[in-house]
Amino acid sequence: MCYYDNYQFACRDWKWGNFKMHCQKEFRTGETCGMKMIYQTIPLADKCTHCERIEKKKRRREKALSDIARWEREGGKFRASIEKAWEDVRGLEAEITAMVAEKDRRYATIGNTRRAA
Ligand SMILES: [Zn+2]
Known part of the structure; x- marks a missing residue:
């Protein structure tokens, strides 16, 4: 799993943002794996x-x-x-x-x- 920003829209729907950090498993290889985890949630004013x-x-x-x-x-x-x-x-x-x-x-x-x- 790797960590990404998470944008939350005014309607409570959300989307992925920028890649933030590798997970432990992938630190050595420098690759990002397929699993995404939320690093931080950033609220957006729009729907x-x-x-x-x-x-x-x-x-x-x-x-x-x-x-x-x-x-x-x-x-x-x-x-x-x-x-x-x-x-x-x-x-x-x-x-x-x-x-x-x-x-x-x-x-x-x-x-x-x-x-x-
Ligand atoms: Zn929505």
Whole structure:
């Protein structure tokens, strides 16, 4: 195992930073082994790109839903717009679900790594 910086995003997701230190096993060879351990955790003010992209989609979905609600109140005039907006919402739902699954899969692997004592 070798030690690396660990960046923590505002959304609690995280990523690896710079290599910091070899572990005992690898000191002699000067190589880094495959196992990563956390040297220190550095907090970041921003959310990760996954969460940013997911939130952007969620805002678009919210916008479409509020358009639908407004058009519904107007009566039958906006039937076509409403149908189109529902289509957008369904598309966005599918994209959001896929993106969340992708994010979970990505972070599940680093989430298993043990914190350095
Ligand atoms: Zn995130």
